Amino acid sequence: MRVFRKYRAFLIILASVGIMLVLGVGGMLFAMRSEARKHPIYAADVKPFHSLRIADRNGVLLQEVRSRDGRSAPVRLRAISPHFIHAVLAAEDRRFRSHSGVDWLAVGRAGAMNILSVGRRSGASTITLQLAKMLDPGPRTLGKKIREVKGAWRIEAGMTKDEILEQYMSRLPFGNQLFGIESASQDYFRKKASDLSLAQAALLAAIPNAPTLLNPRRNLDLVNKRRTFILDRMHSLGYISREEKELAQAERIEIHEPARPRSAPHFIERLQTDLPAPITRVTATLNARLQAAVEQQVKEVIDELKGRVVTNAAVLVLENRTGEVLAYVGSADFDDHGNEGQNDGVQALRQPGSALKPFIYGLALEKGMSPATMLDDLEVHFSTPVGDFSPQNYSRRFHGPVRLREALGNSLNVPAVRVIAELGTDAALARLRDFGFQTLDADAEHYGVGLILGDGEVTLYELTRAYMYLARGGSIIPVREVLVQATAIMAKGRQSDGEREKRMKSAPLRVSTPEAVYLITDILKDPYARTTEFGLDSVLRLPFPAAVKTGTSRNYRDNWTVGYTREYTVGVWVGNFNGVPMQQVAGVSGAGPIFRRVMMLLQGKKEPKDFERPSGLIEVEVCALSGKQKGPDCPHGVSELFLRDEVEAGAMEPCDVHRKLPVLAGNGQIAPAGARREETEYRVFEDLPPIYEFWQRETGRPVMPRELSRHAESALFEIIRPAHQSIYRRPLDLAARYQTIRFEAVGAPGSAEVVWTLNSDEIGRTRDAHFLDWPVRTGEYRLRATAPGVPASEIRFTVE
Structure with missing residues (x-):
């Protein structure tokens, strides 16, 4: 008692301030409500919730979707199952028939629970508030929430409760690009909204709470949990009996696959991304008949x-x-x-x-x-x-x-x-x-x-x-x-x-x-x-x-x-x-x-046109091997395209790869200068750089003798594989016995023998075609190849 007397004055002041705040906020809200009700929103004023119809270039319907989001079919309240109406009221707004747009009891309860963090967090949104949000979409800022409250009062001032329900249920989101109870009922159950069973109605009423998460085609178990909650709520509110609840909970729900027109779904989703909301019809570039045929192929x-x-x-x-x-x-x-x-x-x-x-x-x-x-x-x-x-x-x-x-x-x-x-x-x-x-x-x-x-x-x-x-x-x-x-x-x-x-x-x-x-x-x-x-x-x-x-x-x-x-x-x-x-x-x-x-x-049966060649190109016959202008010794020529200016300027080089030389008829060796004509014949050789020598011999092509090659002076005896400082990494999924590295050298004089050493240990000798296949082992290596009369070649490589 003495403590009360001590703080009596403070408590009185605090209570007075609280009463003044309540009265002030209440007065402000009353004024806002009175002003809002002067500008009622009538059902006839609300723009219909249109579908977006996307047609192909010939007017064939590709898909019907709501602009940006999904498809909707408006429906009268009398054409909706009473079970669904009761399920929505139980799940979303049990005092819908008695409040004037804002449920102040729910607001008070939600505020107390959220401040005190008692149990699950609670909301206080009513069906009318949700409809106001649907009619005025946008980011959820404080100003937007105040506008929604005003919108709810305006809706209540202009529409009957049945009209509000009708507008609301024609706009509810049901996932999978579906909006409105009629679209959802037809898509998920292949039936009209008026024919929904209690179990089906409760399941559909569960989806709008979180349409992406509660997708019945992906998370049916999760949807059924919320359906059970809704059926319990319907029973507690007197909409259904215990027996009806239990029968509905036991009913097996079958969700059908989409039946709506779904041509080019990826294209439609892409097209929708940036379409402004007022658009109701789009003619796309797509050809529906071709699209269907391509999909089939x-x-x-x-x-x-x-x-x-x-x-x-x-x-x-x-x-x-x-x-x-x-x-x-x-x-x-x-x-x-x-x-x-x-x-x-x-x-x-x-x-x-x-x-x-x-x-x-x-x-x-x-x-x-x-x-x-x-x-x-x-x-x-x-x-x-x-x-x-x-x-x-x-x-x-x-x-x-x-x-x-x-x-x-x-x-x-x-x-x-x-x-x-x-x-x-x-x-x-x-x-x-x-x-x-x-x-x-x-x-x-x-x-x-x-x-x-x-x-x-x-x-x-x-x-x-x-x-x-x-x-x-x-x-x-x-x-x-x-x-x-x-x-x-x-x-x-x-x-x-x-x-x-x-x-x-x-x-x-x-x-x-x-x-x-x-x-x-x-x-x-x-x-x-x-x-x-x-x-x-x-x-x-x-x-x-x-x-x-x-x-x-x-x-x-x-x-x-x-x-x-x-x-x-x-x-x-x-x-x-x-x-x-x-x-x-x-x-x-x-x-x-x-x-x-x-x-x-x-x-089809059309005769397509060939591509039109620019006038700046001209055909020239070239050697099939060298790509240069065909010479008298080239065995094969092909027609090739070149820039006209280069050809007319004389920039084309004659083939210098093929050379016809006299050889002894008996052994094919180059004929000496004094050989008799009847002992010789002419053979065309390929005078390619030394790097091709192994390929020429491997494929049986005529190799130009080294001493007669135009590359003789520039040719060096060298190891061409592996490259110097190469790093090899052994594949772990391949047995070691199958892993080899090829060593190859070119430029050895005549038929000289090449000696190969690896880290100073001889690993082999080669003649004519100078290559070895070496079984791989990890380590750092110095590979050396030596041939008589030429400097040795040496490279280093690593195997990890």
Whole structure:
């Protein structure tokens, strides 16, 4: 009592302040409510909750969705099951019929529980408040919450309770792009909202609380837990009897798969991203008939490949003249959750394998090479930050000297690496970015020479668009997904790949010369240029002019086929979204069959036009081996394209590889000066640099005698494999007895014997073809080769 007297004055003041605050806040709220009720929101004033209808270029409905979010079908309250109405009232707002928009009892309870942290945190949102939020979406700021309270009072002032329920239940979110009870009932249960059972009604009433988490197609057990809670609440409020509750809890619920039109679901989801809310109809560039046909071809081919651990594919079809998307398939089956079918393979980042080669070869052509330039296809080692790198071809064979046309056509890896090494990785990366590969966002050192073999990640969207630029002769245009009547949508600055599109707008209108692009096209459409690796009649050979390139990433995780005619560009990716390697499925056997089928669909019975050759190119007959102007001793000639200016300026060099020499008819040795004519015959020899000697002998080609070779003075006796300071890392998954390193030397005089020593221990002797295969052992080594009459050659290497 004495304590009370001591603090009596303070307590009185505190109580007075509290009463004043309550009265003040109450008065303010009363004033706000009175003002709000002067501006009622009537049911007729509320804009209908429209679906967004997306149609193809011919008006065929592709999908019906709510702008940005999902699909809705407005419904009258009398057409909704009473079970669902009671379930919603029990779950969301049990005093809905008695409050005027704000449930002050719930507000007080929630405030006390949240302040005191008693039990679970509690909310106080009413159905009317939720409807106000639906009608005025936006970030949840304090000002927004006050506006929602005012909106709730305005709604209560203008609508009856049944009208509020009707508007609310037509807008409730049910996940899977579904809004409104009628859409949800039809999609999940194949029945009208009026026909829902008690168990079904309670389950649907559970979803809007957290529509993404409580997805009945993914988390049915979680949804059923909340359904049980709602049934208990309905029983406690007197909506249902105990027996009805128990029967509903025991009822087995079956959720149906989506039945709504779902053509091009990945494309639709992509298109929706930036559409403004008022849009109710969009005409897309897609061709629905083509889309369905492409989807079918993808499913058929993937079904055939499933035995080789292949589960998915993606396809993008573009019209070259306009840049319009005609077909967009993001996966083999959108609803295949087990194989991540909702992932969009058109936009996924994957390693492109050899599919980037044409763009870097195009740069080489601009820098002075020609399709006839001779390139080395021999084993080579490159030092990289992660160790020694030795590129291999798809066939695991090397082909000696090859023309650039053959190197690109057959997708040979060694010549490609030599080309990018000569150009420089910085220049190659810059060229790829000019073609729109902005996802290659690391520096050139990060990729190294492996960039040309696919050591980076790109999207099928980028790759197909870049090949479309080749089809257009090197000129660029943006890819279009919406036709002209939706220009206002695009005016808001839709960015297909974020910042890349902004950069594209400032990029030059042409990214390469017409001559270089045509040469790349001519190589990619030449079936004879790819015969060595792919054969003459592979799936890549079409009955009309079509440029095509494949790509296969390491360990067969991704494979690609991308190509174009004058009218269309088609890009195909095949693989697994979880990154599991396929079983020996390369671009020609995985993506290739889909590419061929789609191209045949596109062309139909039409006779496609061939690509138009620029006037700046001219045909010249060249030696099939050297790539230089064919001479009298060349056994084979081929027609090749060159820049007209260079040919007319006399810049063509005659072939200096083939030389016809007299040999003794009996043994084929070079005939001495005094040999009689009847004892001699003429034979053509190949005068190639010493690095090709082993390849020539291995393939049985006529080697120019060393003393007569034009390379004799410059030839050095040297070890060419391994490269000096090479670092080898032993593969842990391969038994040691199968691991060897080949030692090879060139330039030994005549038929001299070469002695090989490793760390001063002799390991072998060779004659004529100077190579040894050495069983791998870890350590640091000094390899030495000696031959009579020439300085010894020595290199060092390490095996880790």
